[in-house]
Amino acid sequence: MDSSTPQPLDGFLPRQVTGAQVRKALEHDLNAFTDPPTIRTARCKELLASRRELPVYAQMDDFFTVFNENQIVILVGDTGTGKTTQIPQFVAYSDLAHLTGKMIACTQPRRVAAISAAKRVAEEMDVQLGHQVGYSIRFEDMTKRGTTFLKYMTDGMLLREAMDDPDLQRYSTIILDEAHERTLATDILMSLLKALTKRRAELKIIIMSATLDAVKFQKFFSLPLGTKAPLFEVIGRTHPVEIFYTQDPEPDYVEAAIRTVLMIHRAELPGDILLFLTGEEEIEVVCRKIELEVDDLIKQDPSSVGPIVCIPLYSSLPAKQQQRIFDPTPAARGPDHPSPPGRKVVVSTNIAETSLTIDGIVYVVDPGFSKQKVYNPRIRVESLLVSPISRSSAQQRAGRAGRTRPGKCFRLYTERDFWSQLEEQTYPEILRSNLSSTVLQLVKLGIKDLVRFEYLDMPAPESLMRALELLNFLEAIDDNGDLTPLGSKIAELPLDPQLAKLLIVSPEFKCSNEILTIVSMLSVPNIWVRPADQKNQADAAKALFTVPDGDHLTLLNVYVQYVLNKSNEDWPRTNFVSGRALAEAERVRAQLQRLMKRFELELISMTDEKELHQSIRQALVCGFFMQVAHREGEKGCYLTVKDNQVVTLHPSSGLKANPEWVVFNEFILTAKPYIRTVSEVRPEWLLELAPSYFDLSSIPDGETKRRLQSVMNEVQQSRRSDANREASSHTSSSTTLFTLDDVVAMLTQMSTSTPASTLEDAIERLKEMSTR
DNA sequence: GAGCACTGC
Numbered sequence: 001m002d003s004s005t006p007q008p009l010d011g012f013l014p015r016q017v018t019g020a021q022v023r024k025a026l027e028h029d030l031n032a033f034t035d036p037p038t039i040r041t042a043r044c045k046e047l048l049a050s051r052r053e054l055p056v057y058a059q060m061d062d063f064f065t066v067f068n069e070n071q072i073v074i075l076v077g078d079t080g081t082g083k084t085t086q087i088p089q090f091v092a093y094s095d096l097a098h099l100t101g102k103m104i105a106c107t108q109p110r111r112v113a114a115i116s117a118a119k120r121v122a123e124e125m126d127v128q129l130g131h132q133v134g135y136s137i138r139f140e141d142m143t144k145r146g147t148t149f150l151k152y153m154t155d156g157m158l159l160r161e162a163m164d165d166p167d168l169q170r171y172s173t174i175i176l177d178e179a180h181e182r183t184l185a186t187d188i189l190m191s192l193l194k195a196l197t198k199r200r201a202e203l204k205i206i207i208m209s210a211t212l213d214a215v216k217f218q219k220f221f222s223l224p225l226g227t228k229a230p231l232f233e234v235i236g237r238t239h240p241v242e243i244f245y246t247q248d249p250e251p252d253y254v255e256a257a258i259r260t261v262l263m264i265h266r267a268e269l270p271g272d273i274l275l276f277l278t279g280e281e282e283i284e285v286v287c288r289k290i291e292l293e294v295d296d297l298i299k300q301d302p303s304s305v306g307p308i309v310c311i312p313l314y315s316s317l318p319a320k321q322q323q324r325i326f327d328p329t330p331a332a333r334g335p336d337h338p339s340p341p342g343r344k345v346v347v348s349t350n351i352a353e354t355s356l357t358i359d360g361i362v363y364v365v366d367p368g369f370s371k372q373k374v375y376n377p378r379i380r381v382e383s384l385l386v387s388p389i390s391r392s393s394a395q396q397r398a399g400r401a402g403r404t405r406p407g408k409c410f411r412l413y414t415e416r417d418f419w420s421q422l423e424e425q426t427y428p429e430i431l432r433s434n435l436s437s438t439v440l441q442l443v444k445l446g447i448k449d450l451v452r453f454e455y456l457d458m459p460a461p462e463s464l465m466r467a468l469e470l471l472n473f474l475e476a477i478d479d480n481g482d483l484t485p486l487g488s489k490i491a492e493l494p495l496d497p498q499l500a501k502l503l504i505v506s507p508e509f510k511c512s513n514e515i516l517t518i519v520s521m522l523s524v525p526n527i528w529v530r531p532a533d534q535k536n537q538a539d540a541a542k543a544l545f546t547v548p549d550g551d552h553l554t555l556l557n558v559y560v561q562y563v564l565n566k567s568n569e570d571w572p573r574t575n576f577v578s579g580r581a582l583a584e585a586e587r588v589r590a591q592l593q594r595l596m597k598r599f600e601l602e603l604i605s606m607t608d609e610k611e612l613h614q615s616i617r618q619a620l621v622c623g624f625f626m627q628v629a630h631r632e633g634e635k636g637c638y639l640t641v642k643d644n645q646v647v648t649l650h651p652s653s654g655l656k657a658n659p660e661w662v663v664f665n666e667f668i669l670t671a672k673p674y675i676r677t678v679s680e681v682r683p684e685w686l687l688e689l690a691p692s693y694f695d696l697s698s699i700p701d702g703e704t705k706r707r708l709q710s711v712m713n714e715v716q717q718s719r720r721s722d723a724n725r726e727a728s729s730h731t732s733s734s735t736t737l738f739t740l741d742d743v744v745a746m747l748t749q750m751s752t753s754t755p756a757s758t759l760e761d762a763i764e765r766l767k768e769m770s771t772r
Numbered sequence: 773g774a775g776c777a778c779t780g781c
Contacts, residue, residue: 110779138781156780185780279777316776349777371777384777429779437781494781526776591781651773670775 008032009096015068015204017094019061025093031126033098033149044126051124054082056234063090066232071197072205072221076214077234079399083208084108084117084177088150089125091206095172097149098132102172107155109183110355111137118142118152125150138494139587155185162192163444163491173204179217180209180392181354182428182456184438191454192445194221211392213425220456239402241364245415253367254282256412258289260365264410265294265308265343271362271407272329272344274352274400278371278386283312283347284532290345298339306332306340313348313356316525319580325358353396357403364401364409366394368422373432377462379645382434383669390426391418428457435459436497439467440476443483444491473626473693474501489599493592495523502623503592504601509619511612513605514556516596518616520589521555522665522677527581528652538576545575546654549613550679552620552665554654559585617663618685624663625690629675630704631660638662638675641694641704650676660707661686683711 008028012021026048030037051057056077066073067090077083088106097104108114118135127133134143136153143151155176162168174193179186193205207217207229214231221229250256257275264273277283287310294308307330313322330342346358350370370393371384389397394411401407411418430438439450447453450464471477474497476487483491486504493500499519506515521527530538545561547553562582565571572579596603606612621628629638629647636658638647647667649655655662655678665677686694687708696712699705 154780160781181779183779279775281775314776315778351778353778355778373777386777441781523781530775650775652775668775672774674774 008037009093012093012096014096014100015094017064017068019064022060022064022090022093033092033125033132034127035098038126040126044124047124051082051086054086055080055237056082056086059232059234060090063087063232064094066230067091067094067204067206070230071201071203072207072229073232074214074217074221074229075206075208075232075234076210077208078210078236078238080238080403081234081236083234084113085121085124087206087208088152088175089121091173091175091204092125092150095204097172100172101146103148103170104150104173104175105158105168105171106150106152106175106177107158107186107189108152109155109178109181109186111154112355113178114152114154115142121150121152139591155183155189159185159189159192159441160494162189163441166192166445167196167200168203171203173206175206175208177208178210179207180211180213180425182426182430184429184433187428187430187456188438188442190217190220190456194454211395211425213392216456220454238399239404239406241398241402241407241409243398244408244410245418246412247414249414249417250367250412253369253412254286257365257367258286258293260410260412261290261345262293262297264363264365265345266297266305268363268408270329270341270343271405272346272358272360273363273365274358274361275345275347275365276352276367276370276397277347277349278369279349280312280314280316281532283314283349286310287312287345287347290347302333302337303339306330307342308345309342310345310347313346313352315349315351316578318578322356325356329360352400353393358400359404361400361403362405362407364397364407365412366397366409367412368394368417372427373429375433375463377434377460377466379643379667380434380466381667381669381673388422390423392425394418394422430455430459431457433463435463435467436470439464440471440483440487440491440497443471443477443481444488448481470626471497473690474498474623476501492599493595494588495519495592498623498627499523500623502619503596504599505622506619507602507604509615510604511606511615511619512596512601513603514612514616515619516589516592516603517559517585518552518556520585520592521559522552523588524581524584525578527555527558527578527585529576529578534576541574541576542654547613548654548656550617550620551653551655551677552679553613553616555677556616558582617679617681618689620663620679621681621685621689624665625686625693627664627667627675628681628686629662629664630707631658631662632703639702639704640667640675642699644700644702645673647673647675649678650674652676653678655680683708684715687712687715 008025008030009032025032029039031040075083075087088104091104095102095104108117114135114137118133119129122129122133125133130142131144131147133150134148136143136151136157138157168174176186176189197203197205209217218228218231257277261273261275277286290310291308294305297305309330311324313325325346329344332341333339346352352358368389369386370389372387373382374385375382398409401409442450471487472479475484476490476497478484489504490497490500493503495503499522503515503519506512528542545554545558547557558577572582606615629640632639636648640647659680661681661683662678663681664675668674668676694708696705696709699708
């Protein structure tokens with residue numbers, strides 16, 4: 001560098017940078033972050049002008065004061081403050097990570113958010129995307145080793161990186177964005193980072209959140225002496241949104257929603273409407289009803305009612321139809337039959353609350369409900385329940401009306417209920433989920449003491465217990481709670497532990513190629529498409545794929561056909577399968593195939609179809625032996641082994657007749673308890689491949705046990721007559737089913753260096769919570 | 773004889 005001309009970063013000292021210095025560097029003709037420094041483009045200067053307008057820009061001086069002096073900062077600011085794009089850039093000037101070989105990470109809960117933030121910031125910094133500024137998401141690493149110093153990524157991706165590098169040494173500052181969403185990955189990262197700040201004094205953390213409830217984060221990240229982490233607040237500048245409540249509670253929110261939309265259409269000034277509902281069916285029905293009602297109104301009084309178009313929006317809708325939300329608002333009728341201007345109504349699930357932004361929305365109708373996942377660890381079932389939203393969700397929804405100009409939000413509940421009935425925050429995901437993957441990740445990270453681990457919200461002990469129990473049966477962790485070599489591999493695979501185990505054992509069954517496909521198909525969203533007006537055609541199309549021995553085999557069949565018909569773009573549509581889900585399965589499969597290679601798992605196929613199908617079903621037992629059911633009675637009823645849940649085959653199953661023993665992929669609770677994606681298995685396989693789980697002394701008395709007992713007797717008889725035959729087993733025979741006491745004992749054993757009193761406290765709390 | 777809110781690795 002020529003020492004005579006001033007360089008943009010002259011006088012910058014790491015972590016002692018001031019706002020004045022940064023502003024000067026930003027005005028500089030040379031770009032400080034390129035090597036060698038490049039002349040800034042006109043586009044860059046233009047973008048800088050709009051960056052200066054962002055609320056967060058005005059608070060740059062204060063930000064640096066707080067950031068320089070603290071290891072952890074909680075930053076609160078609503079959407080539209082520019083925090084996601086600007087704060088990481090500010091940090092870049094402070095960390096000077098481009099000179100130290102470290103990186104700044106900024107996590108997002110969703111892939112698209114990580115990509116779009118990285119794109120925007122690369123443009124603002126006048127660098128090529130994927131060079132100095134990049135992103136990293138599941139199927140795409142847009143970073144360059146040694147060059148990238150600002151990396152946007154999904155929260156799950158950072159969590160995965162932590163498994164290889166628990167101290168996250170490559171980062172100088174880690175920013176967790178959208179922390180208020182409390183995704184499982186962000187929650188775990190917050191716990192890990194809190195512990196990490198003690199090991200790495202120079203690591204800085206910024207927790208960015210959009211809501212009222214930053215105090216919880218402040219307390220969580222308080223120092224040992226009780227000093228709270230500093231709160232930095234950015235005052236947003238979105239347009240005002242006027243909130244209206246109903247005078248009385250609405251008995252039927254669907255009917256009230258329709259009425260409100262019609263009222264807006266007739267009485268309010270032009271502007272599009274966003275209505276939040278809970279699910280696909282509800283949305284389709286309401287769209288049709290609104291359009292019919294408006295047709296009626298127009299017939300009655302054509303001159304005072306404008307045309308309306310309803311656009312449904314939910315995630316399983318094909319991309320092309322999702323794009324309709326960007327269609328222009330319909331124009332007024334005329335000139336022969338003049339009418340008021342037209343209106344667009346988007347009827348959407350929660351997808352429009354966070355994932356998709358629709359410009360031009362002026363009116364929001366919020367009935368106050370959404371479908372939320374709930375987990376019942378007792379019967380190990382996750383289900384979706386229509387539940388009241390939280391106040392922070394309601395605030396988020398209302399905000400969607402003020403993106404382009406002042407708007408209005410109609411809440412279909414009373415103000416009193418808003419304050420007294422709604423929770424302040426949505427229940428965090430960690431309290432509503434099956435934790436088997438998460439617990440395994442924690443064990444892999446070296447966190448053995450799951451009770452003393454500091455969670456923002458401690459999960460239900462029974463959820464932890466269920467997770468440990470499953471992992472132990474899968475032999476991912478041993479009886480001491482230590483990770484086994486198998487468990488280490490399972491943790492490395494981006495799959496549910498059962499699916500990972502299935503994939504790992506598959507070469508032993510000589511069908512790993514097919515299991516790889518099935519596992520990929522099971523880890524993407526539903527591939528079957530069944531439009532309301534073409535149910536029969538869809539069912540007929542599905543019947544052509546059906547393999548009578550098992551739904552897992554049907555999935556394999558669909559994938560094989562999909563690949564064979566790759567050249568035909570229309571194939572998914574004409575066969576009533578989701579092209580998007582199949583493409584996703586293809587990507588998952590490719591990723592898993594690379595991992596199999598790394599683990600030296602052979603890719604093996606079988607030629608004899610009959611043998612192949614049998615091997616696949618046997619392999620399934622190795623991963624899913626805890627999800628086996630036995631036929632009970634005559635009318636398609638099954639009883640799950642051990643849990644003794646009465647379940648029925650889901651009507652979507654293509655299984656022929658009703659086999660006596662089945663393995664199922666999921667247990668869902670909708671109209672009835674159903675088991676879905678089901679394959680026939682033989683009882684001998686259960687006893688042979690999962691002897692510890694099917695240990696008869698652990699199975700409650702009943703028909704299931706009697707049948708297993710008689711199969712066992714037959715097997716033993718034939719064994720006695722064949723002296724050479726050794727009992728083979730894929731799972732150790734020493735494990736036993738846990739009781740809660742066992743798990744408490746196990747957790748106790750795990751925490752070796754804990755003072756007795758605190759641990760006892762922890763266990764006491766654990767017992768207390770589990771008996772509630 | 774029915775349904776799948778939404779993400780993420």
